[in-house]
Amino acid sequence: MLPDELTAHGRHVMTVCNACRYCEQFCPVFPAIERSRSFSPASLAHLANLCHNCGECLYACQYAPPHEFGINVPRTLAEIRVRSYEENCWPRALGLAFRRRNLQTALGVAAGLVAATAALVWFFNREALWPSDGSANFYLVVPHGIMVTLFGAVSLFVMTAMAISGARFWRGVGAGRPSPLGGLWPAVHDVLTLRHLHTGGIDCASDLETRAPWRRWCHHCTSYGFLLCFASTSVAAFYHTVFGWPAPYDYTSLPVVLGTVGGLGLLVGPAGLAVLRQRRDPLLGDPASGGLDASFLALLFLTSLTGLALLVLRHRSVMGILLIVHLGSVLALLLTLPYGKFVHGLYRALALVRHHGEI
Numbered sequence: 001m002l003p004d005e006l007t008a009h010g011r012h013v014m015t016v017c018n019a020c021r022y023c024e025q026f027c028p029v030f031p032a033i034e035r036s037r038s039f040s041p042a043s044l045a046h047l048a049n050l051c052h053n054c055g056e057c058l059y060a061c062q063y064a065p066p067h068e069f070g071i072n073v074p075r076t077l078a079e080i081r082v083r084s085y086e087e088n089c090w091p092r093a094l095g096l097a098f099r100r101r102n103l104q105t106a107l108g109v110a111a112g113l114v115a116a117t118a119a120l121v122w123f124f125n126r127e128a129l130w131p132s133d134g135s136a137n138f139y140l141v142v143p144h145g146i147m148v149t150l151f152g153a154v155s156l157f158v159m160t161a162m163a164i165s166g167a168r169f170w171r172g173v174g175a176g177r178p179s180p181l182g183g184l185w186p187a188v189h190d191v192l193t194l195r196h197l198h199t200g201g202i203d204c205a206s207d208l209e210t211r212a213p214w215r216r217w218c219h220h221c222t223s224y225g226f227l228l229c230f231a232s233t234s235v236a237a238f239y240h241t242v243f244g245w246p247a248p249y250d251y252t253s254l255p256v257v258l259g260t261v262g263g264l265g266l267l268v269g270p271a272g273l274a275v276l277r278q279r280r281d282p283l284l285g286d287p288a289s290g291g292l293d294a295s296f297l298a299l300l301f302l303t304s305l306t307g308l309a310l311l312v313l314r315h316r317s318v319m320g321i322l323l324i325v326h327l328g329s330v331l332a333l334l335l336t337l338p339y340g341k342f343v344h345g346l347y348r349a350l351a352l353v354r355h356h357g358e359i
Helices: 004-020 029-034 041-050 056-060 073-088 092-100 103-129 144-173 181-193 214-243 254-279 287-312 319-339 343-358
Strands: 205-207
Touching: 004 029, 004 041, 004 073, 029 041, 029 343, 041 073, 041 144, 041 343, 056 073, 056 205, 073 092, 073 144, 073 287, 073 343, 092 287, 092 319, 103 287, 103 319, 144 319, 144 343, 181 343, 214 254, 214 287, 254 287, 287 319, 319 343
Parallel strands: none
Antiparallel strands: none
């Protein structure tokens, strides 16, 4: 449950918004507010995850700071959003990770995994750390069976944790209401187009008189880059298991092309979002959750950077070291997905499904 003071503040803000209704055309949050006569912790979590933090409502609000009412919808919903991640995560004990995630922690996890992998390779096959044959055979460094077992087990855990977390959120926000699966396809459209980052043709606000499409474009680069990299890995697995074609693959092959384009997206997107975050009005977010953004963006960028470097230098003797650094970075990213900013995509999609099903 949300802390009493956060719930009380959220109810106060939503009650004022429900009475005013000036911002009802901006995004799904305000029509959803109008459908509520009271605001429980679950309904506040639903509203918080509907919010895309475009910032428009803050600058349109006549009760925003320095008004005595101090209505700041983006910050209030950002605080509630993080609490919803904590409450619904699995295992629940790891909910504290949402408060303790920062850039140093993310890089520390990645460095620890890289060091552990390097130590194991050094112990069992130290020559593989610095191969000289130029074959780009990754499985001489880390055997295929070990790689598949390790990443398969981690991926299974991550998918289980995300599924349980999403199910808890869905049950919470939908308690006592029918399942609105009719809203599935409109929600998918909203997710794929990031419609609510440019509602009514107005781009995200980063300050009082500053609106630009960069945040939306960087989100597109990040999300589609991630999907393309996932597709690259899936195609490569299909090649290996079905056709018996082991890596490395030609530069013009489908897995390499997908991975290269996706990797470039995961360089441009996270880097752009990190820069924009530093320049954005601090009133538009929750300062306490800034570490979630920074750590997630850093791991995405590091994973992509090491992957592209490995692709370019795979025939050089440095390949073994680069592979270990890349695998450690990917493993750190995977392990932290259910306990970082990645879950906002899942929760927001589920909130949009419920929203469209109730319209």
